Amino acid sequence: MKICIVPTMFPKYKGDYYGSFVYDEAKELVKRGYEVHVLTQHNPKIPYEEIMDGIIVHRFRWSEPKKFKALVHFTGVVDTLRIFTLIISLFFNLFRLSYKNDFNIIHAHSTIPTGLVAVLVSKIMKIPLFITVHGMDVNNYIEHPLKHLISLTLKNSDMVITVSNDLAKKVKSLGVDGNNIKILKNAVDTNRFKPSTIQKIRKKYDINKKDILILFVGYLDTFKGIFELLGVFHELSKKRENIKLMMVGEGPKITEMKNKVSEFELEKSVIFTGKISHNIIEEYYQSADIFVLPSYTEGTPLSILEAMACGLPIVSTEVGGIPEIMEWKEWVYSFSK
Numbered sequence: 001m002k003i004c005i006v007p008t009m010f011p012k013y014k015g016d017y018y019g020s021f022v023y024d025e026a027k028e029l030v031k032r033g034y035e036v037h038v039l040t041q042h043n044p045k046i047p048y049e050e051i052m053d054g055i056i057v058h059r060f061r062w063s064e065p066k067k068f069k070a071l072v073h074f075t076g077v078v079d080t081l082r083i084f085t086l087i088i089s090l091f092f093n094l095f096r097l098s099y100k101n102d103f104n105i106i107h108a109h110s111t112i113p114t115g116l117v118a119v120l121v122s123k124i125m126k127i128p129l130f131i132t133v134h135g136m137d138v139n140n141y142i143e144h145p146l147k148h149l150i151s152l153t154l155k156n157s158d159m160v161i162t163v164s165n166d167l168a169k170k171v172k173s174l175g176v177d178g179n180n181i182k183i184l185k186n187a188v189d190t191n192r193f194k195p196s197t198i199q200k201i202r203k204k205y206d207i208n209k210k211d212i213l214i215l216f217v218g219y220l221d222t223f224k225g226i227f228e229l230l231g232v233f234h235e236l237s238k239k240r241e242n243i244k245l246m247m248v249g250e251g252p253k254i255t256e257m258k259n260k261v262s263e264f265e266l267e268k269s270v271i272f273t274g275k276i277s278h279n280i281i282e283e284y285y286q287s288a289d290i291f292v293l294p295s296y297t298e299g300t301p302l303s304i305l306e307a308m309a310c311g312l313p314i315v316s317t318e319v320g321g322i323p324e325i326m327e328w329k330e331w332v333y334s335f336s337k
Contacts, residue, residue: 002035002101006094006118007109008071010040014052015277017249018070021186021302022109023055030054037101039094041086043068060093062086070219071113087113094121103127108157111137111150119156132161132184135299135320138170151175163300164321185321188305192282195311201287205246205271212243215288215312217281217303218295220251225294225317230257234264246271248284285310298322 005026009019019040026036030053042048042059044066050057063085074083090113098106098121107130108118115131122129131154141147151174154160161182162168168183199209207213214233218224226247233245247257247270254272261270276284285291291307291314298320305325307314316322 001105002037002103003029003105003107004037004039004094004097004101004103005107005109006039006090006114008114009109010038010057011052011278012043012046012068015279017275017278017281020278023052024189026055027053037097037103039090039097041071041090058093058097060089062089083113087117090114090117091120094118095124098125098127105130107132110134111153112141112146115157116149116153119153122158123156128158129156130159130161131157132163133167133171133299134163135167135297138167138174139297139299139320142170142173147174164324166321166324167299185325186300186302186305188302188309190309193285193306193309194282196286198283198286201283205273207244207271207287208242210242212240212290213288214243214245214290214292215248215284215307216246216292217248217284217306218293218301220247220249220254220257222253223296224251225296226253226257227260229292229294230260230264230266230270233270234266237264237266237269244269244271246273246284246288248273248276248281250275282306282310285312288312290315292316293322295319300325 005022007019007022009022011019011023026038029036037056037058039058039060041062042064044064046059048059063082065082094117105128106118106122108115109132111131111133118129118131138150141150154171154174154176159180159182160171160176161184162171163184163186165183168181171181172178202213216229220226236243258272261267285307291312293301293304293316295317296319300321304314304316304322314326316326
């Protein structure tokens with residue numbers, strides 16, 4: 001069987017955390033004997049064609065920015081034109097690959113733009129289409145005029161996969177037949193993500209064994225609740241000295257976050273690691289004491305599943321599919337000495 005996966009995000013190199021969940025899925029399909037192709041946008045300084053762990057990766061030309069940034073954060077006229085070139089190029093390249101390889105299934109991750117383009121090609125080439133909805137593609141537009149385009153896209157796919165019951169309800173509210181919706185929640189490799197007493201990361205960042213290390217892993221942007229997290233940590237740090245906050249990841253708000261840390265005089269307590277390779281990310285969970293995700297919108301976040309698999313207590317907002325994977329309790333912890 002030949003499968004073509006069309007994601008909005010895919011690792012630029014082995015170990016890249018960006019789109020690693022798609023990479024893991026594709027790699028497992030290869031292990032099961034399927035021929036897996038991935039069609040994704042090109043980014044600077046990476047090859048247009050390569051094979052990664054048996055996955056045949058095709059990257060198409062478009063009006064790419066000189067410096068990488070996530071598609072969801074494209075704004076303004078220039079970025080709109082870039083998205084337009086992405087859609088056109090994706091269409092012609094998916095059509096070309098489908099004609100050349102005679103795919104049995106096209107699997108698009110996210111509704112717009114990949115799902116929309118995949119619908120057009122699947123109809124022309126008469127290839128079954130699956131679309132996986134991860135959260136932002138529906139959550140951000142459920143009350144937006146674009147919801148009509150999202151609804152049309154999903155209703156014209158053969159199967160809609162959602163990562164939570166919450167998303168399944170939202171997809172159904174857009175007019176998608178419930179028989180065409182499959183709930184398939186995210187998963188983690190528990191051979192890697194498991195409780196451990198590893199101290200390598202704490203030593204690397206000079207974190208004392210007696211320090212309480214609070215960990216955030218994710219995209220550094222407003223919708224992740226990072227400024228609220230920093231504000232709460234500022235208040236906690238006034239009551240207790242031996243707490244540290246580690247922010248793993250990158251994003252458009254990192255400079256603003258660092259300025260806020262300086263304003264609060266928390267330079268010695270807040271650690272920005274930058275982007276960490278997916279190959280070693282479990283070591284950061286295993287070095288922490290608490291995981292926190294104060295996000296405003298989510299599907300079923302992989303970071304929470306990874307933290308739970310490593311045995312960490314979780315502090316999170318009650319949004320999206322998070323309540324489906326956690327036993328919810330309101331509690332107060334005393335930071336008094």
